Amino acid sequence: MANRPLAESHPDYATLAPLSSAIYRYAKGREAFERQVPMILRQAIDEVIDAPRSNRFRLAETEKTEKTYLGTKVEILLRNYLQIPKGKVLDLSIDGVETDIKNTMGSNWTIPLESHGHPALLIRSNEKTARCDVGLVIVRPEYLNQGTNRDSKKTLSAVGTQNIWWLLHNHPYPPNFWEIMPLAERQEIMAARSGAERIAALFRKIQGKPISRLQVQALAQQHDYMKRVRRNGGARDILSPMGIALLWGGKDRNVISTLGLGDVSREEFISFTPATDEERTLLRVLRHID
Numbered sequence: 001m002a003n004r005p006l007a008e009s010h011p012d013y014a015t016l017a018p019l020s021s022a023i024y025r026y027a028k029g030r031e032a033f034e035r036q037v038p039m040i041l042r043q044a045i046d047e048v049i050d051a052p053r054s055n056r057f058r059l060a061e062t063e064k065t066e067k068t069y070l071g072t073k074v075e076i077l078l079r080n081y082l083q084i085p086k087g088k089v090l091d092l093s094i095d096g097v098e099t100d101i102k103n104t105m106g107s108n109w110t111i112p113l114e115s116h117g118h119p120a121l122l123i124r125s126n127e128k129t130a131r132c133d134v135g136l137v138i139v140r141p142e143y144l145n146q147g148t149n150r151d152s153k154k155t156l157s158a159v160g161t162q163n164i165w166w167l168l169h170n171h172p173y174p175p176n177f178w179e180i181m182p183l184a185e186r187q188e189i190m191a192a193r194s195g196a197e198r199i200a201a202l203f204r205k206i207q208g209k210p211i212s213r214l215q216v217q218a219l220a221q222q223h224d225y226m227k228r229v230r231r232n233g234g235a236r237d238i239l240s241p242m243g244i245a246l247l248w249g250g251k252d253r254n255v256i257s258t259l260g261l262g263d264v265s266r267e268e269f270i271s272f273t274p275a276t277d278e279e280r281t282l283l284r285v286l287r288h289i290d
Contacts, residue, residue, distance in 0.1 A: 002034050004166035012138045016165045019119055019136055022095045023167065026082040038173030039265050040081055041125045041132055042212055044073040045176070051218030052225075057178040059105065059127050071103035074123060090118060100139070110153040115139045122156075122164065130175035135164035174268065177206050177215065195220035195228040200238035203246050203271035208261065210249065210268035229269070243280070245272050245288035255286060
């Protein structure tokens, strides 16, 4: 679900409405924002996990300091995507309005003193459900819980959450397949002898869902991971005789669109088994299946 604005009668409407419009303008439209931000969250989390170099596959396996850095990573990628400059005091200057960015993987956000009285862009993601929230709120004392942590930071109260202008709410983002896959299937994939066989096993089990290149690279366990994806000894040689196409969001964008597989970015792969003669003919002509 996306774009749940506050009512025009709300006291924060006059401040948050232009900020919402500005964010969509910087994003090149609301649809682009709704498409790109979930991918940015997936990218930020995958880069912090750093599976290809760390041999870790889930955020729960990272160190506490890395989980803390995730907020900074999200901020960097989001600011780069929107091309909104940093503020003099806070993380963003949206058309001259100082705005903070607060990210959490939990249920609530911690709000520092310097954010009080200013708008904040709230971001929340959940690796178990692969759902995210992005919203705007003005940090007012009456929206905060009274208790503070040892850094004098407060959290948003239940009443405070009713004053959020949601840009994304309970919105899906690309899942980490390690989180949703049963343990037995994970073990089966990791038991495969080669990188190509591990990648093929993954895309045989999870079809029709985009999977990030960093997760694919982690399974390949080598720098030139694309070699383990391509034909001539890669996963495609294993999958193609099974009638399973392995498509890349960069080179294969047109066929992905024709098959109606949704948004698959240049940073993602997706596998697909054709269900009709027309789909099979298309994929055979393009040499995606045998």
